[in-house]
Amino acid sequence: MSRTTALSAALLVYRRDLLLAQRHWGQVAQPLVFFVMVATLFPLALSPELSELRLVSSGILWVAALLASLLGLELLFRSEHADGTLEQMLLAGQPLAILALAKGFAHWTACGLPLVLLSPFVATAIGVPFDALGTAMLSLALGTGILSALGAIGSALTLGLRRGSLLLGLLVLPLAMPTLIFGARAIDLSIHGDSARGPLLLLAAMLILAVTLAPPAIAAALRISAE
Amino acid sequence: MNWGWFHKLASPPHAYRIAGRLLPWFAWPAGILLVIGLYGGLVLAPADYLQGDAFRIVYVHAPGAWLSMSVYATMAAGAAIGLIWRIKLAHAVAAAAAPVGASFTVLALATGAIWGKPTWGTWWVWDARLTSELILLFLYAGVMALRASIDDRDRADRASAVLAIVGVVNLPIIHYSVYWWNTLHQPSTLTKVAKPSMAAEMLWPLLVMLLAFTLFFAAVLLARLRAEILLRERNASWLRTELAR
Numbered sequence: 359m360s361r362t363t364a365l366s367a368a369l370l371v372y373r374r375d376l377l378l379a380q381r382h383w384g385q386v387a388q389p390l391v392f393f394v395m396v397a398t399l400f401p402l403a404l405s406p407e408l409s410e411l412r413l414v415s416s417g418i419l420w421v422a423a424l425l426a427s428l429l430g431l432e433l434l435f436r437s438e439h440a441d442g443t444l445e446q447m448l449l450a451g452q453p454l455a456i457l458a459l460a461k462g463f464a465h466w467t468a469c470g471l472p473l474v475l476l477s478p479f480v481a482t483a484i485g486v487p488f489d490a491l492g493t494a495m496l497s498l499a500l501g502t503g504i505l506s507a508l509g510a511i512g513s514a515l516t517l518g519l520r521r522g523s524l525l526l527g528l529l530v531l532p533l534a535m536p537t538l539i540f541g542a543r544a545i546d547l548s549i550h551g552d553s554a555r556g557p558l559l560l561l562a563a564m565l566i567l568a569v570t571l572a573p574p575a576i577a578a579a580l581r582i583s584a585e
Numbered sequence: 586m587n588w589g590w591f592h593k594l595a596s597p598p599h600a601y602r603i604a605g606r607l608l609p610w611f612a613w614p615a616g617i618l619l620v621i622g623l624y625g626g627l628v629l630a631p632a633d634y635l636q637g638d639a640f641r642i643v644y645v646h647a648p649g650a651w652l653s654m655s656v657y658a659t660m661a662a663g664a665a666i667g668l669i670w671r672i673k674l675a676h677a678v679a680a681a682a683a684p685v686g687a688s689f690t691v692l693a694l695a696t697g698a699i700w701g702k703p704t705w706g707t708w709w710v711w712d713a714r715l716t717s718e719l720i721l722l723f724l725y726a727g728v729m730a731l732r733a734s735i736d737d738r739d740r741a742d743r744a745s746a747v748l749a750i751v752g753v754v755n756l757p758i759i760h761y762s763v764y765w766w767n768t769l770h771q772p773s774t775l776t777k778v779a780k781p782s783m784a785a786e787m788l789w790p791l792l793v794m795l796l797a798f799t800l801f802f803a804a805v806l807l808a809r810l811r812a813e814i815l816l817r818e819r820n821a822s823w824l825r826t827e828l829a830r
């Protein structure tokens with residue numbers, strides 16, 4: 359019998375999570391519906407004029423994406439904590455940080471990626487010009503990755519707490535503010551016809567930093583919460 | 586080298602006694618320097634030729650802002666020591682420091698807003714310093730809320746320690762991103778007013794106030810640490826004999 363390597367264990371975790379997401383696609387769709395709803399609130403509250411909405415569209419997209427990804431974090435560790443899968447992961451003898459990275463990536467595939475694919479439609483509806491849609495998708499793709507990594511830390515810390523979801527927002531939102539700044543800035547530059555290279559590169563750098571530094575923190579948080 | 590004294594520090598009875606003994610050595614100099622600094626700042630220092638007497642709030646604002654950040658560093662250092670070497674007393678230091686740091690942050694924000702009214706004409710501008718101070722307050726709020734919502738003390742200690750360390754890693758990113766965001770959106774004339782190069786007679790009371798505030802923080806931290814130890818060790822037998830003395 360061959361020993362399972364960390365990489366194949368991570369692959370198994372990834373596949374398991376995606377399969378679960380596929381079986382419970384109703385839950386996965388909830389943050390997406392929320393994303394569209396929040397984006398709908400702004401035209402109703404501000405103005406139906408596309409020219410006016412265009413001025414704040416980058417902010418609308420990013421605030422909606424941030425709130426939706428916050429909602430999606432509920433799905434990350436909750437059921438694993440409830441049914442004991444988390445204990446099995448801790449006892450698996452595999453590096454927990456790698457498994458946490460796999461779970462985070464699976465979460466991004468199930469929650470972040472659909473949001474990115476949905477974003478051009480929402481963006482068009484609030485006045486983002488066609489030429490800026492690519493930048494919008496790229497900035498959201500990089501940004502939701504960072505949010506998944508940061509959110510996983512918060513989600514692991516608040517496991518099993520009463521009013522955990524309210525607390526989750528309080529923990530994660532301040533950490534997510536730089537992502538919001540650069541993400542919205544990239545879309546804004548692109549709407550005005552400028553190059554969005556700078557903020558996009560900064561987002562990519564932050565994503566690399568988050569992917570390398572977050573997994574040990576997630577692992578530590580999971581160990582604390584699972585005791 | 587003999588590390589016995591160091592390990593002794595980590596035991597609650599010793600820490601409780603040492604904190605009690607050190608407390609007046611910080612509290613009294615803090616009080617005296619506070620009086621000297623306030624007198625120097627409010628009476629001896631000349632009025633600013635641009636801002637008049639309004640600039641004098643810097644003697645409270647700048648020390649508050651300085652401590653809001655260094656208390657976070659203290660808290661994160663305590664959290665890291667507690668997490669790595671499993672020293673419960675270090676967690677107690679972190680727990681004692683958090684509300685103090687949050688209070689200094691509120692002080693810096695409030696005095697910043699009061700200062701903004703005469704110099705900028707509004708209570709609040711989205712100035713980079715004020716904004717990053719506000720985000721710092723959110724970080725404090727997160728750490729304190731997480732600690733408050735976990736009943737098990739050991740888990741509360743370690744979970745909020747992880748969050749404090751994550752926050753410290755993020756602080757530089759938040760700080761620079763806010764500066765970057767701000768310079769793109771606002772003319773930089775406003776921030777020039779906020780940091781005038783100071784004359785010597787204006788500067789020395791500020792330095793005295795910085796020292797006084799830091800000593801004050803040390804004294805408050807010691808007092809709060811004693812209270813925290815009392816709370817955590819309320820069933821311990823050493824405490825019974827200690828308090829009976």
